[in-house]
Amino acid sequence: MKMVVVMMIMMVMAMVSEANMIEQTCKETPDFNLCVSLLDSDPRGSSADTSGLALILVDKIKGLATKTLKEINTLYKKRPELKQALDECSRRYNTILKADVPEAIEAISKGVPKFGEDGVIDAGVEAAVCEGDFKGKSPLTSLTKSMQKVSNVARAIVRMLL
Amino acid sequence: MTKEVNSKIGVWLLFTLIISNYVVDLEASHHVYKRLTQSTNIKSPSVNQPYRTGFHFQPPKNWMNDPNGPMIYKGIYHLFYQWNPKGAVWGNIVWAHSTSTDLINWDPHPAAIFPSEPFDINGCWSGSATILPDGKPVILYTGIDPKNQQVQNIAEPKNLSDPYLVEWTKSPLNPLMAPDAVNGINASSFRDPTTAWLGHDKKWRVIIGSKIHRRGLAITYTSKDLLKWEKSTEPLHYDDGSGMWECPDFFPVTRFGSKGVETSSFGEPNEVLKHVLKVSLDDTKHDYYTLGTYDRVGDKFVPDKGFKMDSSAPRYDYGKYYASKTFYDSAKNRRILWGWTNESSSVEDDVEKGWSGIQTIPRKIWLDRSGKQLIQWPVRELERLRMKQVNLRNKVLNSRSRLEVYGVTAAQADVEVLFKVRNLEKADVIEPSWTDPQLICSKMNMSVKSGLGPFGLMVLASKNLEEYTSVYFRIFKARQNSNKYVVVMCSDQSRSSLEEDNDKTTYGAFVDINPRQPLSLRALIDHSVVESFGGRGRACITSRVYPKLAIGK
Numbered sequence: 249m250k251m252v253v254v255m256m257i258m259m260v261m262a263m264v265s266e267a268n269m270i271e272q273t274c275k276e277t278p279d280f281n282l283c284v285s286l287l288d289s290d291p292r293g294s295s296a297d298t299s300g301l302a303l304i305l306v307d308k309i310k311g312l313a314t315k316t317l318k319e320i321n322t323l324y325k326k327r328p329e330l331k332q333a334l335d336e337c338s339r340r341y342n343t344i345l346k347a348d349v350p351e352a353i354e355a356i357s358k359g360v361p362k363f364g365e366d367g368v369i370d371a372g373v374e375a376a377v378c379e380g381d382f383k384g385k386s387p388l389t390s391l392t393k394s395m396q397k398v399s400n401v402a403r404a405i406v407r408m409l410l
Numbered sequence: 411m412t413k414e415v416n417s418k419i420g421v422w423l424l425f426t427l428i429i430s431n432y433v434v435d436l437e438a439s440h441h442v443y444k445r446l447t448q449s450t451n452i453k454s455p456s457v458n459q460p461y462r463t464g465f466h467f468q469p470p471k472n473w474m475n476d477p478n479g480p481m482i483y484k485g486i487y488h489l490f491y492q493w494n495p496k497g498a499v500w501g502n503i504v505w506a507h508s509t510s511t512d513l514i515n516w517d518p519h520p521a522a523i524f525p526s527e528p529f530d531i532n533g534c535w536s537g538s539a540t541i542l543p544d545g546k547p548v549i550l551y552t553g554i555d556p557k558n559q560q561v562q563n564i565a566e567p568k569n570l571s572d573p574y575l576v577e578w579t580k581s582p583l584n585p586l587m588a589p590d591a592v593n594g595i596n597a598s599s600f601r602d603p604t605t606a607w608l609g610h611d612k613k614w615r616v617i618i619g620s621k622i623h624r625r626g627l628a629i630t631y632t633s634k635d636l637l638k639w640e641k642s643t644e645p646l647h648y649d650d651g652s653g654m655w656e657c658p659d660f661f662p663v664t665r666f667g668s669k670g671v672e673t674s675s676f677g678e679p680n681e682v683l684k685h686v687l688k689v690s691l692d693d694t695k696h697d698y699y700t701l702g703t704y705d706r707v708g709d710k711f712v713p714d715k716g717f718k719m720d721s722s723a724p725r726y727d728y729g730k731y732y733a734s735k736t737f738y739d740s741a742k743n744r745r746i747l748w749g750w751t752n753e754s755s756s757v758e759d760d761v762e763k764g765w766s767g768i769q770t771i772p773r774k775i776w777l778d779r780s781g782k783q784l785i786q787w788p789v790r791e792l793e794r795l796r797m798k799q800v801n802l803r804n805k806v807l808n809s810r811s812r813l814e815v816y817g818v819t820a821a822q823a824d825v826e827v828l829f830k831v832r833n834l835e836k837a838d839v840i841e842p843s844w845t846d847p848q849l850i851c852s853k854m855n856m857s858v859k860s861g862l863g864p865f866g867l868m869v870l871a872s873k874n875l876e877e878y879t880s881v882y883f884r885i886f887k888a889r890q891n892s893n894k895y896v897v898v899m900c901s902d903q904s905r906s907s908l909e910e911d912n913d914k915t916t917y918g919a920f921v922d923i924n925p926r927q928p929l930s931l932r933a934l935i936d937h938s939v940v941e942s943f944g945g946r947g948r949a950c951i952t953s954r955v956y957p958k959l960a961i962g963k
Contacts, residue, residue, distance in 0.1 A: 339758055339762075340756075340758050343756075343757050343758040343761055346761075347497060347498070347499045347757050347760075347761055348499070348757055350499075350501060351499040351500050351501050354500075354501050354502075355500065355501075357558055358532060358533060358554050358558050358560075358598070359558065359560060359597070359598025359599060360535075360601075361692075362692055362695065363499075363500040363501075366499075366500070366757075367499070367757075370756060370757040373756050373757075373911055374756060374757065374758055376911075377756065377758070377910070377911045380910065410653055410654060410692045410693055
């Protein structure tokens with residue numbers, strides 16, 4: 249019985265300290281709640297070091313970009329009058345997927361985080377430009393705002409590696 | 411090139427200036443590389459290329475960052491550089507290679523160093539060239555191994571009788587320096603070996619950038635043969651709080667005069683040498699240097715009073731400038747500085763245009779007479795590009811006036827101006843809290859009259875000034891009733907382009923000059939780069955701009 253209690257206490261302590269890693273890291277970002285929800289929901293989050301947490305965030309950027317591109321594709325049919333802005337957004341989000349994300353992954357994995365920072369910052373820039381092209385009538389606002397928020401959190405975590 | 415300042419007097423208002431200047435057109439070449447080493451699957455760059463430079467070093471396409479291993483061998487200059495064969499962002503990096511006989515016109519060659527062995531299979535990162543006593547060059551560079559760890563390797567020319575040194579071979583002894591449990595070196599913070607130098611004990615030394623938590627340091631290794639290296643117990647220098655030290659550079663300069671000094675030199679018999687330690691700080695993305703002395707017995711760098719190797723140190727360039735590196739040009743007995751300037755456009759723009767990154771014009775670098783700072787000036791070879799010259803002499807500029815310069819290609823020019831300022835005593839006193847010149851320049855755009863000024867240049871300006879970049883001076887009094895002045899130089903990109911996704915940060919620098927003497931401003935304008943020199947090289951600011959209207963003719 250004592251053994252079981254000791255083991256349970258150790259497990260709880262381990263879980264608490266892992267949760268603390270995520271919390272401690274997220275405290276240093278501009279959006280604690282978003283940061284925690286992104287990392288907690290990912291199975292890798294509980295055992296990742298700072299580098300690993302940064303890579304999870306990059307993965308979230310990748311997922312969000314993919315989701316946004318899908319939405320852009322459905323909008324071509326629903327809102328054909330927005331074609332020009334949708335084209336621009338498509339280019340911008342493809343850049344996030346094909347340039348920013350691979351750059352960030354390679355840079356963070358190999359220990360030159362500044363290029364990772366460039367990549368995640370740019371994800372936010374591309375989202376903002378896309379949003380701006382609709383001149384106030386954007387059908388993508390919640391997605392682009394999401395990207396900017398995730399980009400800010402990712403950047404804060406990558407900066408911890410510098 | 412000395413400019414005469416004429417002291418004829420006109421009618422003076424609050425402040426007036428006489429300018430004497432000339433503007434010239436120039437153009438260089440970097441022949442398009444016809445044979446590709448591997449096929450690439452990037453989208454083909456757009457045909458329209460308003461931003462490619464005419465006389466700055468850049469590869470025909472794709473991403474470039476740090477200048478690597480600059481050197482001269484058998485009269486031919488070499489520049490290697492970090493290059494991505496596959497796209498316009500950082501990645502898949504190799505050592506691309508070009509040569510030149512004049513530092514301005516370049517011929518590309520196949521990549522000199524690219525992943526091929528376990529010790530660099532995941533990347534061939536930055537490094538330096540060392541010229542051996544017998545004249546043969548070797549390259550020390552950082553490789554990324556299969557475990558993504560940073561290690562140091564050596565490569566030498568495969569064929570010394572090839573004047574272009576196209577092919578390089580790597581030693582089977584690589585990696586020569588690697589992090590391990592014994593030396594405790596941080597495996598993801600160990601990179602950018604410098605040019606090696608010889609000590610009096612005939613041992614070579616090299617430093618490698620690193621960090622331990624927030625302590626930035628230059629790890630020293632010594633070797634008798636450049637192959638077997640021993641880590642010194644103490645670093646050459648370190649600073650707590652500065653973060654990772656990237657691209658360190660360590661070299662001697664003469665106390666007086668502008669000649670270069672070979673990296674291993676102990677100086678001539680009657681010559682006093684100072685040493686310069688430079689680092690690129692990851693945290694701030696700027697290059698900083700300190701002046702000091704080299705304690706050869708303890709293998710330590712001792713900064714002069716007033717210098718600290720952190721972000722308070724002076725910068726080579728107060729604009730977009732990083733990963734710089736010098737080399738000793740034995741042919742012309744000068745030390746030359748290369749620096750990387752990245753883009754201020756979005757990545758999408760870079761992918762669209764198919765390239766990213768340029769090098770600044772190589773600059774001769776030497777210690778100022780005062781001994782308190784380094785001076786930089788574009789190599790004189792640049793002047794050979796000058797074609798049409800426009801000369802304006804003795805123009806008086808009254809408050810809020812503008813003088814348009816006609817007859818040049820505004821996107822590709824070399825401008826040099828001398829301002830003679832009257833009524834200095836009318837300058838405002840600088841606020842004691844204004845210690846950051848970048849903030850002074852950002853807070854006060856060109857329309858604010860403060861101190862004496864602004865006075866300077868508007869470049870890459872569209873017809874109706876919807877777009878322009880301004881490089882200018884402001885003069886302040888140091889204190890009330892003082893006869894000491896503070897000169898600020900600003901490079902303002904805030905109105906440089908109608909495009910919104912550019913980085914239009916304003917840059918600023920203090921210029922240590924006496925405004926009672928004519929103030930010199932030189933600007934190299936090259937399509938999407940403005941490289942400015944204040945006070946004949948006392949302050950340098952490089953900026954990137956992408957006007958939509960102010961392009962072409």
